Amino acid sequence: MVAVTTIGLVVACGPQLDPVSLPAPAGVTLSATPTVEGSSGATGTPDATEPSATAAAQPAVTTTKPPTVERRTVTETKQIPFSTRTVNDATLAKGTKKTKTKGVAGVKTLTYELTLTDGKQTGKKLVKETVTKAPVTQVVAVGTKAASRCDPNYGGCVPIASDVDCAGGSGNGPAYVTGPVKVIGDDIYGLDNDGDGYGCDS
Template structure:
């Protein structure tokens, strides 16, 4: 039996020993890709994620109302001071008594579910004017040796008579004087409030 010669390699691909074929990973189908792309659901935490609201648990809409409200406010009266030379210095007399006025205020009030949420002034009218108080302050300087019951000055003495009259003094007054207190010298004989007239 004749030995067959060993075939020689020519280096062609057909003659190269075949390598094992490794299958490439299959491309995912659209349905599989969509399934793989969806995020993995995290463990549910009922405290952090509120439950889906159902139509029966939807909160009702708030009830908003707008109304007009009228209020009254006091308008404080002022005080005016005037000087009066017929009053003794420092003496105060109310000539006109002060009276407070009234102001009517109109507001637009907004309430939400019965709770006031807004208040806007839309109108203000003084419906009663205040009356200013007038106070007279005396500026008359006290006169030395003058009796405070008369004006102008009547000297202080044991007796005072009208000049040109039948009185014997020792002191006399010239001209008419007004009795502002007690007629201690009896100068006002006709009791009309004036002496030596």
């Protein structure tokens, strides 16, 4: 007796046909091995070269060092400018000025808090201000005395004019003085005729 194996074939192209059973040749046994669609071989084993989702590269993790913050206290000194005050002085000729008290600048000490981030200054705050030396006010006297109408070359008061003569004499002025008057500078009016240091004394 001869064994007969029936195989089923499916034709993919053209209209779908019913499976046809064909007898195998005498002494031959035929069998069909199924294949898996998309496989790289006839055994149905998946492609080993296909990348796995779990094998994807993970991003590198970096750590940032927190900044180093430091606070320091420093002091500085600064000048305080002096002020000036004026006062009237009746002993000085009008319009003249004289310093009676010389001004002196003062000194103050300033205390600051500095903030340093990674060694660089990033903040500065004034926390204290102290006057260590008070300034001295400068005092200036301003003269209010009316200008003298007397010639400074003579004691007493010989008027200032283009010419002065002794009153009661033969001179024609235009100004006159009653003597005696002491000559303390130059006898610009010629009042001391005898050279004894006094004018209009005879």
